[in-house]
Amino acid sequence: MSLVLHNRPHPKADFPIFDPAGPNAGLTYLDSGASAQKPTQVIEAVSRFYATGYANIHRGVYKLSATATDAYEGVRAQVATFLNAASEQEIIFVRGATEGLNLIAHSWGQTHLQAGDAVLITALEHHANIVPWQILRDQKGIELRVAALAEDGGVDRADFTAKLADGKVKLATFTHIANATGAVLPVAELTAEAKAAGALVAIDGCQAVAHRPVDVQALGCDFYVFSAHKLYGPTGIGILYGRLAVLETMQPYQTGGDMVATVRFDKTEFLDPPQRFEAGTPDIAGVIGLGAAIDYVGSLGWPWIEAHEKALLAYGEAVLAKVPGLTLLPAGPHRSGIFSFTVDGVHPHDLGTILDHHNVAIRAGSHCAQPLLNEFGLTATVRASLGLYNEPEDFDRLAEAVRAAQRMFTPKRA
Amino acid sequence: MSEALYSDKILALAARKVARLPKPDVTAVRNNPLCGDRVTLDLAIAEGIVTAAGGEARGCALCCAGLAVLLDDLPGQTLESLPAQIETARRSIAMGVSGLAVVLSVLQERPIPRPRQKCVLLPLEALQEALSSLSTNTHE
Known part of the structure; x- marks a missing residue:
């Protein structure tokens, strides 16, 4: 069972980590939610840039710098198209989604939030979309509100609505897809509701951008963040999309070179967005790699990627349902890319190690979402997350390895 | 297949029932932030010597086995000797070298993979915290 991709082999062949003659032969990689593997196209783009096109950007007066700048800024335009932003000025290169969220908290929150205001998150957030707001709460006396988890594993819509009702929420910030469970939040509806209540909206798109097209204008959000390494790109680079009218009201996050218009000893004037938020020499090669990753995803096309994932999810759900003692965490009305589960009698970390012994790579632990797992009465789960290189057989190997772990532990730890 | 990490000896240690001390002189609790595991360690002490040890673990097999071995x-160990033993055990677990330390010697029969070293070390961290707590109280 495998969807046909016309005129090319299955994309798994594009990822050298899976080379059957290489050091990881036989690897079943189900940890793309933590970080995705890299196709040759990305690896070669980064390597080629360092080998033949590298120079610092923006200020060099020589050809190589100009070419590097063109390539770097070209990716900004590419990302704007990828997210359907209104302008490439709305695309800020950051280290990752975590830095993007911290930038919003610092540069927007410090200026625009005051004691008595509230920030609304949901119970399904990654720590990176909780802690920055807690710090702001403690610094500025704002209120941090949490929309509850619904019984089905989604967000409690009535609670979300109730927490917007008094008009104090100035920012609603929530995940597009919950990293610990795979729950897809109805982000367009939540955004419309929050905007109607007078709040700005930020969306953590880390788990979404590799799985579905994102249109920030259609969503109507003010901020959208993601990390390149979950989109088959390099580590160390991410994107903060910000609506230009909002970015223009924000102060810099960091200061230094490349973000200033004039500097005197008594005063500094900052550049307009996006440069205002990109102090210092950025991860230029990372940006080039991100561009190659977007090209790569585009070459497969969303119809194939979405159909492939849909088929994998259906197969995975059926296979995991047949494993006795395996309990899948609910993911609301819609699941995407992630299965999070526990197995009776086997601690998630022990299970993770035994799966590794079977060459199945998964994530075990709290997935940087301790509050969400606590809502389920858990401290850890095993998480299998999908990439476009996965095949149905990967779930067969996963289930077989889970059964092996059960055989090992059940009689001895019962 | 390196499932040998989970040897019969380790699985038996992990399954062993352990218990808290009714009246410990010091108690320390340590959490593993990666998975929420928690180790509670009780010590009874007389004249600088550990006379009894108890505790409980909410954790994986390696963590539970680690606590069982530690208990x-x-x-009989002197408080004075423990910091050096903890350090030796920590280093040998990190290096995957066996046979260097008294503490956790059973677990060191096999190298512990890096992602799981924290599991094995959690009981030792609780011991270190208990010693720190004793030291602080003594100085106060």
Whole structure:
């Protein structure tokens, strides 16, 4: 069972980590939610840039710098198209989604939030979309509100609505897809509701951008963040999309070179967005790699990627349902890319190690979402997350390895 | 297949029932932020020597086995000797070298993979915290 991709082999062949003659032969990689593997196209783009096109950007007066700048800024335009932003000025290169969220908290929150205001998150957030707001709460006396988890594993819509009702929420910030469970939040509806209540909206798109097209204008959000390494790109680079009218009201996050218009000893004037938020020499090669990753995803096309994932999810759900003692965490009305589960009698970390012994790579632990797992009465789960290189057989190997772990532990730890 | 990490000896240690001390002189609790595991360690002490050790673990097999071994090893040890033993055990687990330390010697029969070293070390961290707590109280 495998969807046909016309005129090319299955994309798994594009990822050298899976080379059957290489050091990881036989690897079943189900940890793309933590970080995705890299196709040759990305690896070669980064390597080629360092080998033949590298120079610092923006200020060099020589050809190589100009070419590097063109390539770097070209990716900004590419990302704007990828997210359907209104302008490439709305695309800020950051280290990752975590830095993007911290930038919003610092540069927007410090200026625009005051004691008595509230920030609304949901119970399904990654720590990176909780802690920055807690710090702001403690610094500025704002209120941090949490929309509850619904019984089905989604967000409690009535609670979300109730927490917007008094008009104090100035920012609603929530995940597009919950990293610990795979729950897809109805982000367009939540955004419309929050905007109607007078709040700005930020969306953590880390788990979404590799799985579905994102249109920030259609969503109507003010901020959208993601990390390149979950989109088959390099580590160390991410994107903060910000609506230009909002970015223009924000102060810099960091200061230094490349973000200033004039500097005197008594005063500094900052550049307009996006440069205002990109102090210092950025991860230029990372940006080039991100561009190659977007090209790569585009070459497969969303119809194939979405159909492939849909088929994998259906197969995975059926296979995991047949494993006795395996309990899948609910993911609301819609699941995407992630299965999070526990197995009776086997601690998630022990299970993770035994799966590794079977060459199945998964994530075990709290997935940087301790509050969400606590809502389920858990401290850890095993998480299998999908990439476009996965095949149905990967779930067969996963289930077989889970059964092996059960055989090992059940009689001895019962 | 390196499932040998989960040897019969380790699985038996992990399954062993352990218990808290009714009246410990010091208690320390340590959490593993990666998975929420928690180790509670109780020590009874007389004249600088551990006379009894108890505790409980909410954790994986390696963590539970680590606590069981520690509870076996601690009685009779001098407080003075423990910091060096903890350090030796920590280093040898990190290096995957066996046979260097008294503490956790059973677990060191096989190298512990890096992602799981924290599991094995959690009981030792609780011991270190208990010693720090004793030291602080003594100085106060």
